[in-house]
Amino acid sequence: MPSTAAKYSLPLHLIKRGDWLIFSCATLLTIWLALSIWNGGAADKAIIRSGGKIFRELPLSRDTIIEVNGPLGISKIAIHQRQARIISDPSPRQYCVRQGWLKNAGEISICLPNQVSVELIGGQKKYDSLNY
Amino acid sequence: MTASIIKLTATAEDQHLARMAALALGLTVLEAAIPSPLPGVKPGLANIVTLIVLSRFGWRAAAWVSLLRVLAGSLLLGSFLTPGFFLSLAGAICSLLALALSQYLPSRWFGTISHSLIAAFAHIAGQLLIVYYWLIPHTGIAYLIPIFTCAALFFGSINGLIAAKFMDTSTPTPRGNPL
Numbered sequence: 001m002p003s004t005a006a007k008y009s010l011p012l013h014l015i016k017r018g019d020w021l022i023f024s025c026a027t028l029l030t031i032w033l034a035l036s037i038w039n040g041g042a043a044d045k046a047i048i049r050s051g052g053k054i055f056r057e058l059p060l061s062r063d064t065i066i067e068v069n070g071p072l073g074i075s076k077i078a079i080h081q082r083q084a085r086i087i088s089d090p091s092p093r094q095y096c097v098r099q100g101w102l103k104n105a106g107e108i109s110i111c112l113p114n115q116v117s118v119e120l121i122g123g124q125k126k127y128d129s130l131n132y
Numbered sequence: 133m134t135a136s137i138i139k140l141t142a143t144a145e146d147q148h149l150a151r152m153a154a155l156a157l158g159l160t161v162l163e164a165a166i167p168s169p170l171p172g173v174k175p176g177l178a179n180i181v182t183l184i185v186l187s188r189f190g191w192r193a194a195a196w197v198s199l200l201r202v203l204a205g206s207l208l209l210g211s212f213l214t215p216g217f218f219l220s221l222a223g224a225i226c227s228l229l230a231l232a233l234s235q236y237l238p239s240r241w242f243g244t245i246s247h248s249l250i251a252a253f254a255h256i257a258g259q260l261l262i263v264y265y266w267l268i269p270h271t272g273i274a275y276l277i278p279i280f281t282c283a284a285l286f287f288g289s290i291n292g293l294i295a296a297k298f299m300d301t302s303t304p305t306p307r308g309n310p311l
Contacts, residue, residue, distance in 0.1 A: 014296040018241035022249050026285050029253075034278035061272065081271050 043105040043120035046084045048077060051115045060084065060120070070114035077118055084118050086111060149193060153200035156181040160205040170276070172219065172259060173283045176291060178205075179227070179251065183244050183295040191232055198224050215267055219259050226258025227251040244299065248292025252284040 048055045050068050058064065060082045068075045073090035083101040089111040096111040096118075105122030142150075156178040163177050178201050186194035202224045206212040211220075234242070234250045260280065263273060 011293060011297045011300060014243065014293070014300055015245055016241055016243040018237065019243050019245040019249075019292070022242065022246040023285075023289060026249050026253060026281075026288070030278065030281040030285050033281055037274055037278055 043082070043103070043107075043122035045121050046077075046079060046102075047119045047121060049117045049119070055116075068116050070111070070116045072114045075111055075114055075116040077116075084120060085109070086116075086118060089114055089116065149196045149200070152181055152185055152193075153197045153204065156197055156201040157204050157208065160201060161208060164209055170279060171216075172256075172280065175287045176252070176255070179248070180291050180295045180298070182227075183248055183251075183292065184299060186231060186235065186247065187244055187295075187299060191228075191235055194231065195228050198228055218266075219262055222258040222262040223255040226254040230254035243292075244296045245289060245292030248295065249285070249288040252288030252291070253281070256280045256284045 043060060046058045046060055048058065048066065048068060050070055055068055056066065058066070058079060060079055063078075063080045065076060065078045065087070068077060070090075075089040075096075076087040078085055078087050083103050085101045086096045086099070086109055089097050091111045091113045096109045096116075099109045102109055102118065102120050105120050108117060108119040110117040159177040159181065163174055166175070168174055179198075181201075182194050182198045185197050199221075202217075202220045203212075206214075206217040206220065211217045228251075230250050230253075231247055234247050237246060260273070260277065
């Protein structure tokens with residue numbers, strides 16, 4: 001008859017070497033997923049500036065389309081599925097429109113003659129050529 | 133008027149599978165009473181039965197027990213054909229596919245705990261795919277993935293350990309062992 005302690009202790013002798021291997025892989029996968037999904041990378045907020053001043057701060061969790069007035073006219077900005085982009089802008093070269101969707105924290109899209117910009121911020125800023 | 137009788141003959145194997153599915157069903161109903169902080173985070177105690185059946189009677193029997201349990205469990209809990217049912221079904225099918233591959237791992241090195249962990253991770257992968265492509269097509273659900281993998285890691289290990297302990301031949305098995 002096994003003692004009570006042996007009966008109720010963790011049956012560690014039943015764990016084979018491969019089990020430890022699989023368990024370690026699963027743990028590493030979980031840690032890696034948590035670090036890459038919860039830290040940095042993903043952005044939470046979009047800061048919309050007009051003429052250098054903050055026009056509005058919007059959470060990325062809600063899909064919206066917003067219109068911002070600049071010296072040349074109206075810039076349209078869309079937030080969709082935790083991403084942001086400038087839909088239309090009166091600036092001649094359309095760089096900010098062609099930049100497409102901004103996904104990660106630290107990404108910024110600037111429409112220069114119209115002085116409108118969208119910047120994503122999150123937990124950590126990714127380095128770019130402006131703030132490195 | 134003569135009553136026509138449809139007679140279905142159940143072989144001994146059918147009855148055995150049904151018995152084990154019923155056992156798994158009991159655990160499913162038991163588990164439904166446990167409150168969960170997040171929908172989808174559950175211990176999955178019924179999978180202990182699936183794991184034991186897999187190692188004793190092979191993959192085909194395990195698939196029968198698992199799928200019967202999902203079907204009958206949803207009927208008992210009133211969730212048949214609801215999103216919850218399809219989530220369970222997707223999880224069960226993905227787990228079974230993963231187990232179909234993992235049963236070829238050399239048993240000298242890889243035991244029930246390996247199978248349990250692999251099945252648990254396949255289970256959440258299947259469920260998340262259904263959630264993303266059908267129920268909530270929003271990238272925001274990515275934020276929940278680490279919570280689900282933590283639960284899979286924890287409950288996968290525990291269920292594997294329980295199944296391994298149950299099949300351990302070095303300690304005497306309790307009387308009335310239905311498996």
